[in-house]
Structure formats: structure tokens, C-alpha cells
Amino acid sequence: xxxxxxxxxxxxxxxxxxxxxxxxxxxxxxxxxxxxxxxxxxxxxxxxxxxxxxxxxxxxxxxxxxxxxxxxxxxxxxxxxxxxxxxxxxxxxxxxxxxxxxxxxxxxxxxxxxxxxxxxxxxxxxxxxxxxxxxxxxxxx
Numbered sequence: 001x002x003x004x005x006x007x008x009x010x011x012x013x014x015x016x017x018x019x020x021x022x023x024x025x026x027x028x029x030x031x032x033x034x035x036x037x038x039x040x041x042x043x044x045x046x047x048x049x050x051x052x053x054x055x056x057x058x059x060x061x062x063x064x065x066x067x068x069x070x071x072x073x074x075x076x077x078x079x080x081x082x083x084x085x086x087x088x089x090x091x092x093x094x095x096x097x098x099x100x101x102x103x104x105x106x107x108x109x110x111x112x113x114x115x116x117x118x119x120x121x122x123x124x125x126x127x128x129x130x131x132x133x134x135x136x137x138x139x140x141x
Contacts, residue, residue, distance in 0.1 A: 026051050027116055028095070032136040041106040041138040045086075046114060048098040048134070066117040069100060071110050081112065108141035 031047040032039045046069075069081040082103040089096055100114055116132040 026118075027132045027134070030114075030134045034134045035136070037137045038139045039136045041108045041110075041141060043106065044101065046100040046102075046134070046136075048100065048114070048116065049090075050096040050098060064119045066119070067098065067100060068115050069102065070113045070115070071107065073111055078113070106138050108138050111135060111137045 084101040086099040114134040
């Protein structure tokens with residue numbers, strides 16, 4: 001599992017560290033798209049486009065996200081996929097980009113799941129945890 005919060009330096013990002021964001025994180029799109037089939041097993045990374053959502057009146061001042069990747073199905077069994085994380089920012093709009101980079105090549109004809117866990121705290125220390133799941137299936141080789 002890779003987690004991050006905003007306080008760390010960029011050079012620490014490839015390690016299993018945390019980076020703190022000011023607001024809760026929302027995934028607005030991904031490449032491959034959520035639910036996409038026939039994805040090339042030769043892809044080098046999965047792109048997650050993140051945006052801060054409106055905080056519904058709360059004064060969010062702390063939060064983290066954790067990302068992990070799994071292959072397989074609930075019926076056949078899920079297996080953790082080792083990943084590295086790289087981050088960037090769009091030049092237009094300033095959205096945060098997270099690249100999930102599998103350490104090993106993806107398998108053909110396999111369903112993959114990327115789980116994004118967002119943890120936020122309001123000014124009173126009340127914790128809110130949200131999950132986003134991105135799934136895609138690779139084409140047979």
C-alpha cells in the first residue's frame with residue numbers, strides 16, 4: 001500500500017511515505033477508464049486525475065490518501081500487485097496527477113483494481129474515510 005500526505009519532499013515520493021493534502025481528494029478521471037476492457041497489458045502506468053471537492057462547509061485541514069492495486073476476482077482470489085507512485089500537476093487547472101506504476105508487467109486477460117482510500121479530518125478531529133475503486137481488464141496477449 002502506498003500512502004502520502006503533503007508534508008514530504010518530492011524526492012521522497014517513490015518510497016512508501018505519506019504526503020498530506022489540505023482537502024479531501026476526489027478522483028475525477030483515470031486512464032484507463034473505470035470499467036474499461038481490452039486494455040493493453042503492456043501499459044506502463046495508470047493515470048489518476050485528482051481534484052479537491054467542495055468541503056461541504058467543514059474546515060478540512062488535514063487528510064491523506066492510500067493507494068493499492070490488486071489483480072484477480074473475488075471468486076478466483078485477489079492478489080496484491082506491487083506498485084510505485086509518481087505524482088505531477090496539470091499545467092492547466094492545477095489538478096493533481098497520480099501515476100500508479102506496476103513493478104511487474106500486467107497479465108493478459110486479467111481484471112485489475114486500484115483502491116484509493118481518502119482519509120480526512122475536520123477541525124474538530126473527526127475522521128472521514130472514503131473509498132474509490134477503479135477497475136479495468138487487460139486484453140489477452
